[in-house]
Amino acid sequence: EAGVTQSPTHLIKTRGQQATLRCSPISGHTSVYWYQQALGLGLQFLLWYDEGEERNRGNFPPRFSGRQFPNYSSELNVNALELEDSALYLCASSYRQPNEKLFFGSGTQLSVL
Amino acid sequence: AQSVTQLGSHVSVSEGALVLLRCNYSSSVPPYLFWYVQYPNQGLQLLLKYTSAATLVKGINGFEAEFKKSETSFHLTKPSAHMSDAAEYFCAVSDRASGGYNKLIFGAGTRLAVHP
Numbered sequence: 001e002a003g004v005t006q007s008p009t010h011l012i013k014t015r016g017q018q019a020t021l022r023c024s025p026i027s028g029h030t031s032v033y034w035y036q037q038a039l040g041l042g043l044q045f046l047l048w049y050d051e052g053e054e055r056n057r058g059n060f061p062p063r064f065s066g067r068q069f070p071n072y073s074s075e076l077n078v079n080a081l082e083l084e085d086s087a088l089y090l091c092a093s094s095y096r097q098p099n100e101k102l103f104f105g106s107g108t109q110l111s112v113l
Numbered sequence: 114a115q116s117v118t119q120l121g122s123h124v125s126v127s128e129g130a131l132v133l134l135r136c137n138y139s140s141s142v143p144p145y146l147f148w149y150v151q152y153p154n155q156g157l158q159l160l161l162k163y164t165s166a167a168t169l170v171k172g173i174n175g176f177e178a179e180f181k182k183s184e185t186s187f188h189l190t191k192p193s194a195h196m197s198d199a200a201e202y203f204c205a206v207s208d209r210a211s212g213g214y215n216k217l218i219f220g221a222g223t224r225l226a227v228h229p
Contacts, residue, residue, distance in 0.1 A: 004156070031215060033215075033216060033217075035219075038222075041221070042219050042220060042221035042222050043157075043203065043219040043222075044219075045189075045208075045216060045217070045218065045219075048216050056216055058190070077129070082217055083187070090156055090157065092156075092157075094215045099164060100157070100215050101147070101159050102157075102215055102217060103159075104149075104156035104157040104158070105156050106155050106156045
């Protein structure tokens with residue numbers, strides 16, 4: 001069974017540009033979660049999507065946005081990139097029901113120059 | 114609101130020694146607690162989880178954790194460290210109070226180094 005896949009593995013952008021990160025969940029999972037892992041800051045919750053809807057949002061500015069497609073894959077978009085957006089962005093998926101564990105992808109390393 | 118505090122950003126042990134990684138939580142509802150491990154250049158892998166059943170939880174790779182409500186703690190232990198245990202470990206609590214289902218709130222992480 002394929003795990004959570006993320007693309008690209010690495011992404012280099014300059015300040016002010018836009019970045020698009022992609023995530024494919026495990027087959028059968030309807031929930032997708034996005035986390036930002038900046039150096040020394042642990043994992044910060046960004047967004048939760050389920051059944052195509054944004055269900056919950058972390059404490060990030062509106063330039064962080066995303067969507068979930070009918071096949072449950074997801075995109076994270078970051079507009080007007082800033083240097084401090086440089087981080088590892090992790091996607092995780094789970095079944096909708098409570099008490100289901102999260103399965104994580106290997107992440108996209110975003111570098112903003 | 115739920116939160117997690119991991120005491121010690123870096124822990125170093127000798128191979129064969131006891132591993133103890135500390136985690137304290139704050140939760141307004143009975144917590145669901147997790148430990149995840151992250152190896153270099155990889156995502157997170159679930160080690161174990163507590164969801165209100167037995168207070169001593171056994172996980173993969175010989176790790177276990179004990180839920181202590183009176184101490185609001187969920188420390189991770191392993192009797193004998195192996196070189197392959199070197200990684201970053203994250204404690205997390207499920208954000209059930211806000212209806213977050215499986216959304217997790219993570220601690221800052223503890224980097225474990227194992228030396229010969």
